[in-house]
Amino acid sequence: DVKVTQSSRYLVKRTGEKVFLECVQDMDHENMFWYRQDPGLGLRLIYFSYDVKMKEKGDIPEGYSVSREKKERFSLILESASTNQTSMYLCASSLTPYEQYFGPGTRLTVT
């Protein structure tokens, strides 16, 4: 079974802090994704990566950056957290152009 793990299930940070969200997958997948999920807005793609050190902007990249130094690890960085970044953050990986496998999510609260 594919396993995607995220470093924290719940996180509380203060406005202006730098926040790192880590994601690790164990299936040697080329593609990794970061989404945020908000009520009424669904899942929105922040960034994705189709290879080590490669990254592409998704639909809502503003205020975020990513890092992929190793194939199995994809990090999402909030350079200066703001209250409007309070959300559920979901990481996913895939081998094919579809069939993404999701981690359990990190519920981030910025106060």
Add this chain to the structure above:
Amino acid sequence: TQLLEQSPQFLSIQEGENLTVYCNSSSVFSSLQWYRQEPGEGPVLLVTVVTGGEVKKLKRLTFQFGDARKDSSLHITAAQPGDTGLYLCAGTGAGSYQLTFGKGTKLSVIP
């Protein structure tokens, strides 16, 4: 921009009833996936359909991809409380690694 509309948004039914949820678009998708998400967890992939007219069955769940590959449906027979969750459809365009998600159908099955 490809959009997927799901209906209904909310569905509350009694255990043992049948139900159908719909996923519609004006765009053609090369594949379509259905996911189920439980509160506080990441989405879990249920099925992928890739051929127009394709029907797949997963125990009491039946998935259909429209002939024109613009729509899909999920039918649940004899719903059980364990079916409760958010059902998401997601599609990929030709040659794309990005999923377009619908906003989901929140199903509650009352014992």
